[in-house]
Amino acid sequence: MAILSHLQIRNPKDDETPIESGTQIFASLLPSYIPLWKRFYLHPKTYAFEIYLISQKLYFYVTTPSTSETLIGSLVQSSFPTSTVKKTSDPMNLVFKSPRLSVGEVVLNSYSYLPTKTYFDFKDVDPLSALLGFLSKQPAHLKFAVQIAITPAYFAWADAAVAAARHLTYDETADKYGQNPQKLLIMKKASFQGGKAAIRLVVGSTNNEIDPYPYMTNLAGTFGSFSLGEGNQYGFKKRIFFKNILINRIKSRKIGYFEHQSQILNAQELATLWHPPGYLLAGIKNMAWGKTLLGEPPENLPVVPDSASDEAKSNINFFAKAEFKNKETIFGIKTEDRRKHVYIIGKTGVGKSTLIANMAIDDIRKDRGVGIIDPHGDLSETILDFIPKRRMNDVVYLEPFDTERPFSLNVLEIKNKQQKDLVASGIVSIFYKLYKDSWGPRLEYILRNVILTLLEAPGATLVDILALLSNTEYRKKVVRSLTDPVLKDFWEKEYAKMPDRLKAEAISPIQNKVGQFVTSKMIRNIIGRTKSSIDLEQIMNEGKILILNLSQGKLGEDNTALLG
Template identity: 35%
Template sequence: MKDKVVLQIKVPKDNESGPIVAEQIFATLHAFSKEIVSFEIANIGRSIRFFVTLSGKMVDLVESQIYAQYPDAEIEAREDYVKKCKNEENGVMVELKMKNSDVYPIKRYSQFEDRLAKIAVDPIAGITSSLVKLADINDQVWIQIVSTPLPDKWRNIFVKCVKILDNGIFGHIESLEILYARAFITRKIWPKIVLFPFYFLFWLHGFFVNAKVGKNEQASLEELTSKSHDRESNIDAAIDKVVRPLFDVSIRIFYLPKRKNEEVAKVKLTELVGAFKQFNFPHLNGFEVGNFVYGEEARELYEKREIVDGMALNNEELATIFHLPNVSVKTPLIYWVTSKKLEPPADLPLVDSNSGDVTVLGRTNFRGMIQNFGIKAEDRRRHMYIVGKTGMGKSVLMENMVVSDIVVGRGVGLIDPHGDLIENVLKRIPANRTNDVVLIDPSDKNYAVGFNMFEDGDDSKRAIVCSGIVGIFKKLYAESWGPRLEHILRNTVLALLEAKGMTMLGITRMLSDDDFRGKIVAKIKDPVVKKFWTDEFGKMQERLRIEAISPIMNKVGQFLSTNIIRNIVGQVKSTVDFRFLMDNGKIVLINLSKGKVGEDSAALLGSMFVTKFQIDAMGRADIKEKDRKDFYLYVDEFQNFATDSFATILSEARKYRLNLTIANQYISQLPDEVKDAVFGNVGSILSFQVGYEDGEYISQQFGEEVLPADLASLSKYNAYMRLLIDGMPSKTFSLSTLPPSGNISDDVRVQKLLRVSKERYAKKVDEVEEKIRKWSLN
């Protein structure tokens, strides 16, 4: 076979189609004379796989025919598995042959029905089951069915033979009919010599029979056939066979043991041949053992996919032997389709040299339509949600998106609770953006970034900042939260914001230090806040006051006692201005590795940073919308930082060009109000493999094409997506993520990025701690 291509077919597990659809495929292939196509089943690496080997020019036709009959199958070109085999000298192969004349058919699929139970038995189950149990788990077994359309000359001979038999000149004595048919149909020289007298009689009688069959005669023959083949005679069976498309076929079974043992191999081959005995009809036809071939000769013959001393089978017989198994087949090890592939939308934004406003997401994987695609900048303003189990590809996808944004010069923020994602991004930042990098790493023991949410306390933002700070603590202590605690904390924050020059360290001091509290209250002008401190808190009995403030002292004090957090939130002057960073398109990388800063500290800082992004984004209301620069904020494991204000971010932030890409592992991590906000406001949803419970919920978002089982069975780096395209949600489609892109920098360059960032946006820890110490004494 020239220009050979090996196609692997993954079988749809919910396939309900029987052999009849394969019959249509073979009927179509019959129109292409002289083309050889090999249909193969193999147990390779303890996996039963289906292959079609053919010439390159036939690939498109065969793929289209398979997809037409098995829409959910997956086909991909693979390297020939025969070339990969080792120890071929150990191999043993057997060729099958027909028991009787080719004019008689084997048992066909409609005859496998269990009439008593009214169940259609799939004959492929007998073949696949025989491939499961091998002598050694490292052994391989291959089955090959090589076919090509039978030339018209031979088809006419077959038809003539049937017409002669139908004339009844042998008195319908089956043994005589079989003998004469063997003599008349044989394509070998020596049988013709042995059976010459019978062959001469056939030739003499055939002289008076037209060799070619006209349309009327063809129709009259077809009237005698029965699709169910119920109670058919030998003649009826022969007629039924020859009126269908006929193929010249060679069937081979190759057994490749890990260790050379011809006797064991022959025994296993005999067992495998036994699986083909299910197609035998005593009074018609069947298969039996032919020649054994050994070692390199066997492998070469198998690899060539040639027809040698072939047998004639029609499309129905071929479909009986080879078709994709349906749901009734319970054979283990079959290489099933784990989750169906779905067609991409026609208007999918493709990635090419002219797609500057498109951020790369992945590539389509439907039926060989491999195209890199992305999401348009306008559609990203409606945000993206990514969900999937750990290790399925979320981080790789986000890394590609972040790097894609950085390379084209966009402003990017990344909050990473693990640290690995930021480390990978740092290695792919191009040199021209070195000065844009802002790294916030609380675990740095020598430098501390200043971040003071109390710094921006002007009247217009005071209420928003206060709600954000209170919301952070409310999320962290939701189980023990109460109205009195919130009331005291809210008034404490409002007082500190109005006093100016305060930090979060002032919360505990405000409640426990009378002198400090007196100085702050003296600066308060808001009558409601002032009345709380003078009339309500100031006149509270000592016992009740201690009881009231103890929860706040415990909860806030727990964080402030950690020098990592204290050094960040205790600086009066912030060293990072998120509004400036967003407006100027900087790269803000926030490393909140739980293993370095602790889970609770990471959650507090992350919530603060997310809230600050929201507040500063909404502060862009002071400039026209067209002048607001897009800023792309990525938050991994965002449920750790999702406060009550998060719903506001999802619904309002797009107006202020804060475009979110959020990710987490499973939906039950999300509070109901956050979950509703996500699925109510997010424009694009992408799901990697999830659990069945999440699959049920997400499948409702994706529509009826995606079942929970599909979502629960997605392989690594594969996903389903509903993408916003030009403001409209697309139909759900499948995709594969791309490997990380961009040049990888060496450690020297990464260290330079870190050094530049520290010099610009951080202070030495010794200096920070000295200032905090002095502040606590005043």
């Protein structure tokens, strides 16, 4: 038995691709015919175009031999450019798992050279509206499958149809040809590629008390919308004998040699019965629409083929893959581009954390230094699951709320005094972001001088901000050691001579804002020690893995913002 691939087809709700585009799909799969003697070595393929209702959701599928998987995907996406093709497991198994089953067939009631309705006979209405409208209103305990299996015909059906048309127009009494309304219909059908077709229906019920057979007859009745009065009509055929043979053929997507030998449908008729849904079906509920349109990756996208050297791969941080025309391409961002500012925006649930996690995991696997500051806590836990054993000793995992293993981080401890202004500016900007609604120029002026002063004081921490403002003895001690004349003048000639009332009004906002952190024992244990137990710069330079878990749920929003 041939290995089968099951391809789910989705199309955007607003797609306006004409239905006739589907004709090319079937015309490409069905040659004119393959005679019996050639079938002994050619083994013609069978394709199944299917519609499912599973868990009250409508799906479109194509089941094909695996060797033709790429061909089918290309045909569908070239005919319907906005569609997506995804390989899945066999959905038919979900229908056949139902405890109660009914199977049947839809067949042509007259000679197959007489056509049925095609999409040209439906004005401003999708031909599948009746069928899909019926399926969309079914209860949850029912599952439906409509299978249209096609394979090349074994005889020259088009020639036979043309001969039949000529016979219909010949008047034996007058010994001449006349006019017959069916001639044009037959000739039109014979002008398109076609093949042998078998239409099967499967209805399953998960409720043992519900008989699925009446639902199947109603489903078969919707095919009446495809019947053509002066042409052919569809009818329902209940399989009474050899039901298991039909079930096996449905599962294996096969058409028996003696099964519907002369039931021929051309490409137009097949495209009418099966085509990806578009804007004309937008009103149908429970449709599995395509939500995203996959575009072709740009030519300058950073990708590296499998044959590339390790050095070439190391220059790119891989974090995602693009899929277009059934081809997956892994891509990333170049190292030189990462050094520039990268800004990731998007609403909740679109994948911002996943993107960051993928970038970090790629860095970890390539033995790079990584720093992750996580304000939610989920990302840091995800990263831990992907750290290889060889890099376990490189991990520096910090949790401020872990009081049993506290760490200290003195932001005023700097190795290079030339960075003093930069550090002061950074600390002031943090407080501004936290309290910009109540910020003022005088508050910023005093706070900046306080930070710059403490940066020159040995062993000073952020906790000392309160002491510097309110403790006279401590302030005199710090000011005596200052070497910056501007800072010294601020404390001796401006701050010291300020009236007590004005001084209280000026420093109370700072005391209030800084005091919120100092009064928290957890935060005070981190920012209140003179020596830092970790060196962030050293961690990164040595290629370590720094993970800082700042979960807002455990720290609070303000504390998370300060430490982050």
